[in-house]
Amino acid sequence: MNLAAKDIRHNLGRFALTVFGIGMLLMIVMGMGGIYRGLVEDATLLVERIGADLWIVQRDTRGPFAEVSRVPKTLVYRVLAVPSVETAREFVFHTVQREHNGKPLRMSVLGLSWPLDKGEWLPLVAGRPLAQNHYEMVADKTLGLRLNERIKLGKETYTIVGITSGMASTAGDGMIFVTVWDSQAIQFDTPGEAMRLERAARDRRGRTEDIFLSQPILTEQLSRPTAELPAVASPELSAVVVRVAPGADPDAAAATIASWGDVSVFTKAGQEELLLKGMVDKSRRQLGMFRTLLTIIAAIIMALILYTLTLDKLHSIALLKLIGAPDRTILGLILQQAIVLGGVGYLIAYIVGQKLFPYFPRRVVLTNEDLLQLVVIVLGISVLSSFLGIWKAMRVEPNESLMG
Amino acid sequence: MNESLAIETRELTKIYGSGHTEVVAMRDASVGVRGGQVVALLGPSGAGKSTFLTAVGLINPPTSGQILIGGLPVLDGPIPLVNLRSFRRKHIGYVFQKSNLIPFLSARENVQVALELNGSSSRRARHRALELLEELGVAERAENGPSMLSAGEQQRVAIARALANQPSVILADEPTAALDSHRGRQVMELFRGVAHQHGAGVIVVTHDHRTLEVFDMIYEMEDGLIRQGSSNATTDRGQGTGGQSLDFSVKRVRGVFRWKPGATGPAT
Numbered sequence: 001m002n003l004a005a006k007d008i009r010h011n012l013g014r015f016a017l018t019v020f021g022i023g024m025l026l027m028i029v030m031g032m033g034g035i036y037r038g039l040v041e042d043a044t045l046l047v048e049r050i051g052a053d054l055w056i057v058q059r060d061t062r063g064p065f066a067e068v069s070r071v072p073k074t075l076v077y078r079v080l081a082v083p084s085v086e087t088a089r090e091f092v093f094h095t096v097q098r099e100h101n102g103k104p105l106r107m108s109v110l111g112l113s114w115p116l117d118k119g120e121w122l123p124l125v126a127g128r129p130l131a132q133n134h135y136e137m138v139a140d141k142t143l144g145l146r147l148n149e150r151i152k153l154g155k156e157t158y159t160i161v162g163i164t165s166g167m168a169s170t171a172g173d174g175m176i177f178v179t180v181w182d183s184q185a186i187q188f189d190t191p192g193e194a195m196r197l198e199r200a201a202r203d204r205r206g207r208t209e210d211i212f213l214s215q216p217i218l219t220e221q222l223s224r225p226t227a228e229l230p231a232v233a234s235p236e237l238s239a240v241v242v243r244v245a246p247g248a249d250p251d252a253a254a255a256t257i258a259s260w261g262d263v264s265v266f267t268k269a270g271q272e273e274l275l276l277k278g279m280v281d282k283s284r285r286q287l288g289m290f291r292t293l294l295t296i297i298a299a300i301i302m303a304l305i306l307y308t309l310t311l312d313k314l315h316s317i318a319l320l321k322l323i324g325a326p327d328r329t330i331l332g333l334i335l336q337q338a339i340v341l342g343g344v345g346y347l348i349a350y351i352v353g354q355k356l357f358p359y360f361p362r363r364v365v366l367t368n369e370d371l372l373q374l375v376v377i378v379l380g381i382s383v384l385s386s387f388l389g390i391w392k393a394m395r396v397e398p399n400e401s402l403m404g
Numbered sequence: 405m406n407e408s409l410a411i412e413t414r415e416l417t418k419i420y421g422s423g424h425t426e427v428v429a430m431r432d433a434s435v436g437v438r439g440g441q442v443v444a445l446l447g448p449s450g451a452g453k454s455t456f457l458t459a460v461g462l463i464n465p466p467t468s469g470q471i472l473i474g475g476l477p478v479l480d481g482p483i484p485l486v487n488l489r490s491f492r493r494k495h496i497g498y499v500f501q502k503s504n505l506i507p508f509l510s511a512r513e514n515v516q517v518a519l520e521l522n523g524s525s526s527r528r529a530r531h532r533a534l535e536l537l538e539e540l541g542v543a544e545r546a547e548n549g550p551s552m553l554s555a556g557e558q559q560r561v562a563i564a565r566a567l568a569n570q571p572s573v574i575l576a577d578e579p580t581a582a583l584d585s586h587r588g589r590q591v592m593e594l595f596r597g598v599a600h601q602h603g604a605g606v607i608v609v610t611h612d613h614r615t616l617e618v619f620d621m622i623y624e625m626e627d628g629l630i631r632q633g634s635s636n637a638t639t640d641r642g643q644g645t646g647g648q649s650l651d652f653s654v655k656r657v658r659g660v661f662r663w664k665p666g667a668t669g670p671a672t
Contacts, residue, residue, distance in 0.1 A: 001513060001520050001529075010508030010549070316506045322463060323518050323565070324493020398463040398492075401504055402454070402577065 003320075003329070004336035007313065018305055019341055023348025025298045027356070030349050030374055032291040034357060034364035039283055041365050043170045043275040046110070047268060049121055052089075052241035053250040055266045056257055064093045064238035065170055065271075066278050071263060075240050076113075082256050084248035089113035091239040092183045095173060098153060100145075107143060107176045108169035111183030111237075119162070119177050127162035133179045138162035140174035142363075154189030158182070170275065172362045180237070295377060303385035306338050310389030317393050318401035327394065334389045342382030346375060409475065410572050410605025411437040411460060416469035418455050418628075429455040430466070433630040435623060437605035439572065442596050444616060445609045447625035453609045454577060456630065460607065461496055461575045462488045474572050493522055497566030497604070501578035504562060505550040511537060511561045512546040518568040536564040540594065556587040563591070567598055574599070576608040585614050592618040 008015050046065075047055075055064075056071065056079060063069020079088040092111030097104055112119050112130060119129040119138050127147050130136045137158040139145045149160045158178065167175045178186070190198075206212035242257075244250045254265040266274065276284075310317070317330055350371070357364035418430040430452040437443050447453050458464035460471060462478060471479040473495055478486045498504075505514045512533050519529035537543045540560040545553055553561065559579060566574055576595065580588030592608070592615040599606045608619070616622060624631050 001509075001517055001526060003508075003517070006513065007508040313508075316508065319504055319506055320517075320521075321489065322461075322492065322498060323521065324489050324491075325517075325521050326489065329521065398489075399458050402458065402500060 002336070003333045004340065007316075007333070008337065008340065015341075018309075019344045020348060022298070022302060022305070022341055022345035023352065025294070025301065026345050026349035026374075026378060027353045029291060029294045029298060030353050030366065030371075031357060031360070031364055032287055032294060033370045033374065034353075034366045035360070035362055036284055036287040036291070037365035037367055037370060038363035039170075039172075039280050039287070040276060041166075042168045042172060042363060043280045044272045045167065046093075046169075047271050047275065049123075050091075050241060051121060051243060053244045053268060054242040054254050054257070055091075055268070055271045056240040056242060056263050057238075057266065059262050059264050061264065062274050062278060064091060065275055069238050070236040071238075071240060072236055075237070075263065078260075079240055079242055079257060082253055084244050084253045085242055086245040086248075087116065087243045089117055089241050090180045090237045091241045092180050092187070093238045094183070094187050095169065095171070096153070096186060100151060105143065106173045107139075108171070108173045109183045109186055110175055110177050111180035112177055114179040114181070122162065122164045122177060123166060124162045125165045127160070129162060130177070130179065131161065134182060135159060136161045136178070137182075138164060138177040140164045140167040140176070142168060143174035143176070153186045156182070156185060166363065168363055170280065295381065299381035299385050302338070302341060302381060303388050306334065306341065306386050306389040307392065309337060310334055310392050314393070314396050315401060318396045318398055321396065322398035322401045330393050331390055334386050334393055335383065338382040338386035338389075339379065342378045346378045409436045410439040410441070410473070410603075411435065411607065412472040412475075413456075413460060414470040414472070416456065416459055416466040416471065418452070418459060418464070419467045428628050430459070430630075431628045433469070433625075433628075435607075435630060437607060437621070439603040439605050440600050441620045442592075442599045442606040442608065442618065443621040443623060444619040445607060445623045445625060445630075446611070446613075451625040452628040452630075453625050455628075456625065457575050457577055457607065457609050460573070461498060462492050493518075494569060495572050497569070497571040497574040499559070499562050499566045499574065499576040499579045501581045505558055505565075507550055510547050510549055511542060511553060511557070514550070514561055515564045515568050518565045522569045532568065533564070536567060537561065540564050556583055556590070559583060559587075559591055560594070563594060563598070567602065567604075570602055570604075572604055574604050574606040576606065576610075578609055578611060580610065580612045580615060588612055589615055589618075 043065075056075065057063040057069040058071055061067050061069045073090065076088045076090055079085055090111065090113040093108065095106065095108045097106045099105065114130065114133040118131070122129065122138055124138070125141060127138070129138065135156060135158050137151070137160055139160050139162075141163050145151065145160050145163075147160055147163055150157050151160065152158075162177075164175070164177075167177075169175060206218070212218050242253070244253050250267055254267060257263060258265045313333075317333075320330060353364075353366070357366070413433055413435045416430055416433040417428070420427045420429055433452075433456055435443075435456075445453050445456065455464065459466045459479075462471070462484075465479055465482040465484070468481045470477060470481075473491070476486070478484070478488070478491055505511070506517065509517060512530065515533035515536055516526075516529045519532055520526060524532065534543060534546060537546050537560075540563060542553075542557050542560045542564070545557055545561075550558055550561070563579075566576075574595065579595075580591050583591060595606050595608060596618050598604065610616075
C-alpha cells in the first residue's frame with residue numbers, strides 16, 4: 001500500500017493547490033533560465049546566421065553591436081582584393097523607434113547588401129525575401145507587423161514582404177531587414193524643415209565666400225541633398241562582413257586586413273565572445289543570481305510545506321510507529337510526497353510555461369540541457385527540503401499517538 | 405513464573421524526572437496474564453494505568469523491572485532485549501479510547517496496513533482485512549474513511565487492526581469510553597471472544613464498571629501500585645501470576661467490582 005499516495009488522495013484539493021503554487025514558482029525559475037538562454041541566443045543570433053567568417057569594424061572599436069562603428073563604403077572593395085576573400089558585404093545596423101498605430105514601435109534595422117544579399121538566409125515564416133532594392137522590408141513577427149502591411153519610415157513607405165521568426169537584437173528588439181541603401185535612408189533621414197534650413201545656411205555661406213562668388217555652379221550644387229554632393233562622403237557602414245573561400249584560412253585573411261591602420265578584424269568566434277562577455281555578461285550574471293535566489297526560495301518554501309504536511313500527519317506517523325512501521329516506511333511516506341510535489345510542480349511549470357512564455361516581452365528559450373538540469377535541481381531540492389519533515393517525523397514517539 | 409504466560413511483568417517501576425521533580429508513576433508492578441485470558445485494570449485517573457499499559461506495550465520503557473512476552477524477555481528496565489518496533493508489529497495489538505485510525509486510510513486500509521507492515525502481500529492483506537471486518541460486523545463500511553464511521557464502528561475497525569497479525573498480546577486503553585453501554589458491552593464481549601479464539605492475553609484499562617463481568621481477572625491500580633483482584637466471581641476464569649502472596653479481595657457490590665483493602669499492604 002502506498003501511504004504517500006493515500007495521504008495525497010485524502011487531501012487532494014490542498015495538495016493540488018500546493019503543487020500548483022510550487023509549479024508557478026518553478027515556472028519562474030524555468031523562465032529565468034529561458035530568458036538567459038534567449039539573451040545569449042539573441043546576442044549571437046545575427047553573428048550565427050549571417051554566415052560571416054570575419055567582421056571588419058572601425059579601428060579600436062568593438063562594433064557594430066557593442067558600440068558605434070563607422071567604416072567607409074569603399075572598404076568593401078579593398079577587402080575583396082585580399083586573397084582568399086570570397087565575398088565582402090556591407091553591414092549596417094541601428095535601432096529606431098517610431099509610432100505605429102498610436103503605439104511606440106522599436107525596431108533594430110539591418111541593412112542587407114543588395115543584390116548580393118536579399119535575405120535568403122532569414123528564417124521566414126511567411127512571405128519572401130527582398131525582391132527589389134527599395135521600399136521592401138522583411139520584419140520579425142514579434143513586431144506585430146502583418147504581411148503586405150505598409151509602414152512609413154522617414155520619407156518613404158515600405159511594404160512588409162516577409163515575416164521572420166526569432167530574429168531579435170541583443171536588446172530584445174524585433175528586427176527589420178531592408179537594403180543597405182534603405183537602412184541608411186532610415187538612419188540619416190532629415191526632416192524637410194531641417195533640410196530647408198541647411199540649404200539656406202549653405203546659400204548664405206555661398207553669398208559670403210569668394211569661391212562661390214567666382215564659381216556660381218558650386219552654389220547650385222549646394223542646394224542638392226547631402227547624399228548627392230560629390231564632395232561629401234556617402235553615409236558610412238557599420239561594418240563589412242567577409243566570407244573567405246572554402247578551404248582558405250580565415251586567420252590569414254584576418255591578419256592581412258588587420259595590418260591596415262583604419263580597421264579592426266574579428267573572427268566569428270571573437271565577435272560572439274565580445275557580445276557574450278561585453279554586452280550580455282551583466283544581464284547573464286543578474287539573471288543567474290535571480291535564478292539562484294529563486295531556487296533557494298523554492299527550496300525553503302518546499303521545506304516549509306513538507307514540514308507542515310508532516311506536522312499534520314504526526315499523529316498518524318506516531319500511530320504507524322506504534323503498530324510497528326519501520327523508519328523506512330515513514331521516510332518513504334515523506335520522501336515520496338516531496339518528490340511528487342517537486343515532480344508534478346515541475347510538470348506544471350513546464351506546461352504552463354509553454355503556454356505563457358511566448359507572451360513574455362523577451363524571448364524565452366528552453367533548451368533540453370537546461371530542462372534536464374532543472375529536473376535534477378528540483379528533485380535535489382525536493383529531497384533536501386524533505387529532511388526537515390523527516391527529522392521531525394523520526395523524533396515522534398509512538399506513545400504520542402495516545403495523546404489527544 | 406509460569407512460562408506459558410502471554411504477558412508477564414516483574415516489578416516494573418517507572419520514575420519520571422529526578423531529584424525534587426521525581427515522580428514515581430508505577431512501582432513494582434508484577435502481573436501475569438495467560439493466553440486467552442481477559443484482564444481488567446481499574447483505577448482512578450493518575451493511578452499509573454496508562455504508564456503500565458504503555459510499558460507493557462513496549463512504547464514507554466520502565467525505569468526498572470522486566471517484561472516478558474510469551475515467556476521471552478523483551479525489556480530489562482529501559483534496555484530493549486529485542487527490536488521493539490518489530491516485536492510490537494508481530495506480537496502486540498493496541499486499541500485505544502479514541503479509535504486512533506489513520507485518517508487518510510479507509511477502514512479496510514487501516515487493517516490492511518498492519519498486515520502489509522508485517523510482510524503480507526497486498527492481495528492477501530486485503531483479503532484478510534475484509535475477513536476481519538466481516539467478523540467484526542463492519543464489512544459494509546470497509547471502504548469508508550474513519551470520519552464516515554460511528555464511534556462504535558471505528559472501535560471495531562481498531563479491534564480488527566489489533567487482531568490483524570494474530571498478536572499474542574492485546575492492550576486496550578479505555579476502549580469503551582466513547583461508546584454507549586450496549587456498544588461497550590459488545591466491544592468487551594468481542595475482546596473475550598477473540599482472546600479465547602486466538603489465545604491472546606488481553607489487558608483492558610477501563611473505568612467502565614458496567615462491563616466488568618466479562619473479565620477473567622481484575623487488577624486495581626492506585627498511586628502507582630498495582631493490586632491483583634481475585635479471579636472474577638461471576639466468570640471464574642482467572643488465574644493469578646503465581647508466586648505472589650495477594651492478601652486482598654474483590655467483592656461484587658451492586659454489580660461493580662471494587663478493591664477492598666485487606667490486612668496487608670499492596671502487592672509488591
